Amino acid sequence: MSEAAVAVRDLRLRWPGAGADCLAIDRFELGAGERVFLQGPSGSGKSTLLALIGGVLAPTAGCISVAGQALGTLSSSARDRFRADHIGFIFQLFNLLPYLSARDNILLPCRFSAARRERLQRAGRTPDEEVLRLAAHLDLPPELLARRASELSVGQQQRVAAARALIGGPGLVVADEPTSALDADRQAAFLDLLQGECAASGAALLFVSHDPRLAARFDRVLNLADISHAAGGAS
Numbered sequence: 001m002s003e004a005a006v007a008v009r010d011l012r013l014r015w016p017g018a019g020a021d022c023l024a025i026d027r028f029e030l031g032a033g034e035r036v037f038l039q040g041p042s043g044s045g046k047s048t049l050l051a052l053i054g055g056v057l058a059p060t061a062g063c064i065s066v067a068g069q070a071l072g073t074l075s076s077s078a079r080d081r082f083r084a085d086h087i088g089f090i091f092q093l094f095n096l097l098p099y100l101s102a103r104d105n106i107l108l109p110c111r112f113s114a115a116r117r118e119r120l121q122r123a124g125r126t127p128d129e130e131v132l133r134l135a136a137h138l139d140l141p142p143e144l145l146a147r148r149a150s151e152l153s154v155g156q157q158q159r160v161a162a163a164r165a166l167i168g169g170p171g172l173v174v175a176d177e178p179t180s181a182l183d184a185d186r187q188a189a190f191l192d193l194l195q196g197e198c199a200a201s202g203a204a205l206l207f208v209s210h211d212p213r214l215a216a217r218f219d220r221v222l223n224l225a226d227i228s229h230a231a232g233g234a235s
């Protein structure tokens, strides 16, 4: 459990054809269960860093480990499985499947990940029971669970996306500006719910936002420019 949730060493990311690195991070660690607020100017590479940590993007150089697993040593299919097992993503536009119900959206990671199903089993809960538990904790009325994602409000979609990220207890939750569509009160309320669930499951949270008002709610605030000597200087 003391293994860092994320460890980055000597990371470089240069986009093909670019004359300079987009990211150059010598060292970055996110502790197990730690909650970090990541900020930085538009275009500085925050989403790129999340994609690298998720193994969706391969670095030009350097090493990224998640829960002690070096992503670069995995084949691409093993990396996909590892991501499904260990990382919950919440995207800015939520990326829900609009034709599926809220319940089926939340259940999706359990369909792809035996590890998530096993963790639930060890906790003595079925995936369906966990959907109900998460919905209650995230303030989603149970009658909404049968509705298609496309028929939910933005705030409800956001909470469905959070439940989908959290189901089956991944050790790392990564959120890319998931509150930008909400007003300030709702942003704070959503963050309280998300952090409560991460604390309950012991998940680390890496949260990207442009809203400095949310920063005080985190263990640590990081500006990408302070850890990347290329951030924002890609040209």
Ligand SMILES: Nc1ncnc2c1ncn2[C@@H]1O[C@H](COP(=O)(O)OP(=O)(O)OP(=O)(O)O)[C@@H](O)[C@H]1O
Residues within 6 Å of the ligand: 015, 016, 022, 040, 041, 042, 043, 044, 045, 046, 047, 048, 049, 234
């Ligand atoms: N697929 C890609 N190919 C080439 N360049 C890219 C690609 N994706 C992103 N970039 C460039 O990488 C840089 C960082 O982009 P990124 O989306 O990570 O920034 P960001 O900090 O998340 O920005 P924002 O706050 O606006 O979301 C930008 O200059 C962007 O144009």
